[in-house]
Amino acid sequence: MTGGSRAHARVPGHVTGLFTVERGNDPKATGSRGGGLTLEAGVEVSVEPSSETTVLMGEESIDLEAAKRVLENLGESATVEVETDLPLGVGFGLSGGIALGTALAANETFDLARSTNELVTVAHVADVEAGTGLGDVVAQARGGIVLRTAAGAPGHGSLDGIPGGGRIEYLVLGELSTPDILADRPDRISRAGRRALDRLEKTPTRSTFMEASRSFTEETGLATSSIQSVLDAVEDAGGTAAMAMLGETVFGFGTVLSDAGYDPSVTRVGHTGARLRE
Amino acid sequence: MTGGSRAHARVPGHVTGLFTVERGNDPKATGSRGGGLTLEAGVEVSVEPSSETTVLMGEESIDLEAAKRVLENLGESATVEVETDLPLGVGFGLSGGIALGTALAANETFDLARSTNELVTVAHVADVEAGTGLGDVVAQARGGIVLRTAAGAPGHGSLDGIPGGGRIEYLVLGELSTPDILADRPDRISRAGRRALDRLEKTPTRSTFMEASRSFTEETGLATSSIQSVLDAVEDAGGTAAMAMLGETVFGFGTVLSDAGYDPSVTRVGHTGARLRE
Numbered sequence: 300m301t302g303g304s305r306a307h308a309r310v311p312g313h314v315t316g317l318f319t320v321e322r323g324n325d326p327k328a329t330g331s332r333g334g335g336l337t338l339e340a341g342v343e344v345s346v347e348p349s350s351e352t353t354v355l356m357g358e359e360s361i362d363l364e365a366a367k368r369v370l371e372n373l374g375e376s377a378t379v380e381v382e383t384d385l386p387l388g389v390g391f392g393l394s395g396g397i398a399l400g401t402a403l404a405a406n407e408t409f410d411l412a413r414s415t416n417e418l419v420t421v422a423h424v425a426d427v428e429a430g431t432g433l434g435d436v437v438a439q440a441r442g443g444i445v446l447r448t449a450a451g452a453p454g455h456g457s458l459d460g461i462p463g464g465g466r467i468e469y470l471v472l473g474e475l476s477t478p479d480i481l482a483d484r485p486d487r488i489s490r491a492g493r494r495a496l497d498r499l500e501k502t503p504t505r506s507t508f509m510e511a512s513r514s515f516t517e518e519t520g521l522a523t524s525s526i527q528s529v530l531d532a533v534e535d536a537g538g539t540a541a542m543a544m545l546g547e548t549v550f551g552f553g554t555v556l557s558d559a560g561y562d563p564s565v566t567r568v569g570h571t572g573a574r575l576r577e
Numbered sequence: 578m579t580g581g582s583r584a585h586a587r588v589p590g591h592v593t594g595l596f597t598v599e600r601g602n603d604p605k606a607t608g609s610r611g612g613g614l615t616l617e618a619g620v621e622v623s624v625e626p627s628s629e630t631t632v633l634m635g636e637e638s639i640d641l642e643a644a645k646r647v648l649e650n651l652g653e654s655a656t657v658e659v660e661t662d663l664p665l666g667v668g669f670g671l672s673g674g675i676a677l678g679t680a681l682a683a684n685e686t687f688d689l690a691r692s693t694n695e696l697v698t699v700a701h702v703a704d705v706e707a708g709t710g711l712g713d714v715v716a717q718a719r720g721g722i723v724l725r726t727a728a729g730a731p732g733h734g735s736l737d738g739i740p741g742g743g744r745i746e747y748l749v750l751g752e753l754s755t756p757d758i759l760a761d762r763p764d765r766i767s768r769a770g771r772r773a774l775d776r777l778e779k780t781p782t783r784s785t786f787m788e789a790s791r792s793f794t795e796e797t798g799l800a801t802s803s804i805q806s807v808l809d810a811v812e813d814a815g816g817t818a819a820m821a822m823l824g825e826t827v828f829g830f831g832t833v834l835s836d837a838g839y840d841p842s843v844t845r846v847g848h849t850g851a852r853l854r855e
Contacts, residue, residue, distance in 0.1 A: 403740055406740055407740065407741065412780050412781060412782050412785075413740075413781070414724065414737045414738065414739065414740075414778075414781040415721070415737055415738030415739065415740055415781075416737040416738070418740065441719075442720075442849070442850070443693070443850075443852065446692065453737070454735075457732075459692045459693055459694040459731070460692065460693030460694070461692065461693065462681055462684055462685065462691075462692075462693055462696065462852075462853055463685065463853045463855075464852070464853065464855060465855060500692075502690050503690060503691070503692040503693075504690050507690075567855075570849050570850070570852040571720070571848050571849040572720070572721075572848070572850075574721065574740075574742070574848040575740055575741045575742065577741075577742060577743060577845075
């Protein structure tokens, strides 16, 4: 029951379909409202005490500010090893996911006796302060299809869910910079996000999630021309796809991308939130 | 993505280790604070439209008031079929679990477009009004080791968690009646529950959960003499076990019951909350 010298956590990937930007005085109260899918595909994070903090993916050291901030906040230093079946920087919430996995695994390794909400808060604040995410961490902690009905860490934000899940197809076209986009047009994003979320709160179903996400993509003007041409092709084939916020990635339920002639990656909605591995 | 004529849900079992009784004016605000383990073992519920509501376990019709109340509240009638690898009426939260599974599956079958929180609320209210549970439903919706830090349905209650999980052993000695016990000594239970929960909120770890649950069992005087002798034998063998609230059932982590010479049933902490089956 007590941690060894090394602990492992698994955190699901998270694709945001629509969101608002909500900045408070405190990073705990800062975040976003919106909706997204947590995925069976995700990230494995292991934490081992070390005199200096490094984050490794394979053999390579990566600069993952959110994970480093988590360890600083917890007053520990460690070697963090990351493995994932999802690509980084294309809209799967991996910065937040690695931060949350680091918090969970560090709590076990260093016997910190923090509650889940405390660890989620540390990871959320780290992701917000690093500028890499506003709502992934709280969704990843829960699992399933998550509605962020109020923004922020546990105690500030509040969550609801859309029941059900299913097969998810996605197609990665390229990278986008989350900090740049959030700085560029927060008001336009938030207006479109509020409209989409209102619609989704009235009819919290999987099909309305996709339609509201598609409208959000249109109204924010965030789609690149490559994304737009995939969205149009899926629509022509009778399906609904949307853009992963924020990456040059398109996603949809079932076989919407295959049906439109693409060769997508496949995962499923994951019903299990972030957890320690045993 | 849309429901067929029949839908299935899976809900984890839930063992409460310590709790308070919190009665509000409204069943949504009624519930309990406390802590418990959600389990990999659980209940499968299927719902199929029917002119009259019946709840079947195997071939047998069972009188499960909480599940019937869920369908009444949703304005539907259905045949509910229940399968479980856990015994009914001995402290695994199956009344609440079947109510929650019925709500999730009925939402899909009848295309009701309710959110997860709405369905959890309907099931929580049904369990409270049937007198069969106060806190199982909200814990079962979340998964993991759950702290109920404020009582009631989503929007009223609040939850936290203890990170981690592990192997759980349990031994069923007999049945207890939840409604009778809750009516008999709510004040003594709530006093002991507040003390145990305070301790657990200060140190939210698996070992403190077991110690606080063991103290709660002692202070409430709920243990039957058969339970007391098992608890003592586990303690003599160097372990900590506690009583499942409310059933004549003893549980603990790892191999505490085997180590004391018993032949227990085995499951694990489940990290996945209630969900639709696909």
